[in-house]
Amino acid sequence: MSAKDPAVFDRQYRAFLFDMDGTLLNSIAAAERVWAAWAQRHGLDVEAFLTTIHGARAIDTISRQALPGVDAQVEARGITEAEIADVEGVVAIPGAVAFLQSLPAHCWAVVTSAPKALALRRMHAAGLVPPAVMVTAEDVTNGKPDPACYLLGAQRLGVPMGECLVFEDAPVGIRAGEAAGADVVVVTAAHDEPMVTRHPTIASYDEVQAQCDAAGMLRLRPSTMA
Structure with a gap:
């Protein structure tokens, strides 16, 4: 794990917003x-x-x-x-299944450039349970790097964008999260080559854990198992 911006580990969030391909699953x-x-x-x-x-x-x-x-x-x-x-070889990013299961259902969403039918197909193929809130290709006029998708995800969760943490893997998605005004964590599990950004990176979800307090606020912490 690289923590170039360790502030994400010191902040509380109301919600986590996840890209899908390359971030939750490898397709x-x-x-x-x-x-x-x-x-x-x-x-x-x-x-x-x-x-x-x-x-x-x-x-x-x-x-x-x-x-x-x-x-x-x-x-x-x-x-x-x-x-x-064709979903042959579509698998979850290491640790993603358990990490998502640890989150309260109302505190996270998937924000993907894939159409909804494809997103559901790939999530099921990877053994991931789709969340109640998803933003897919059909939901926005302009795709990533436009921030509209992430702004819509926060809106559907009823959470201020500035209190969301975005998980991304691709440059266009990272730019969308930045433009939306969110903190960003970069997931590198599907990368063949290093990606240099100003954001913290994780190679798998085994490196982090989520903590939720009595008020429903989330914290991202380095895992004691990493």
Whole structure:
């Protein structure tokens, strides 16, 4: 665990907001299989293109390519259908299941760039129980790095954004959390290469534990087991 910003371990929060892919579960292999096939069909440099897909909504990823004659909404639906069909190798980030189970149900939400059907499919495949509050691709007009998704997650929980802690893994998601005004923890379990940010990082949820006091306030603490 790296605590470049140890203040997150000294603060109380009303809620934790989690990105999904790369943060609660690892779906990189499945996502890259689907997107690589799409990129090949459209004559893109597959290796370069795959570096751009993580953390963003499918429709935003496709729209950025500005491919002539391509309907981004139609293509995004096709991508979602293919990803729902392929969850081979989708697994929970180490320690995530137990960490989420330790949180009061009303104190956390998932804020993902995935469509809701795909988010539910992947969470179930990874053995994660979906929370009562989820913000998915369909819920916002502008995806990450726009902060709208995190602001909506806090609103749905009835919690001020400044009292939320965001868990993220991708640069666009980290920027969304920052823009929303939240503290951020970066989860690096799915990273092949180090990511340098000003935020504390954890390689797995085994490194931290959540404490909830009688008033329902949460604290993130380094785990005594780490």
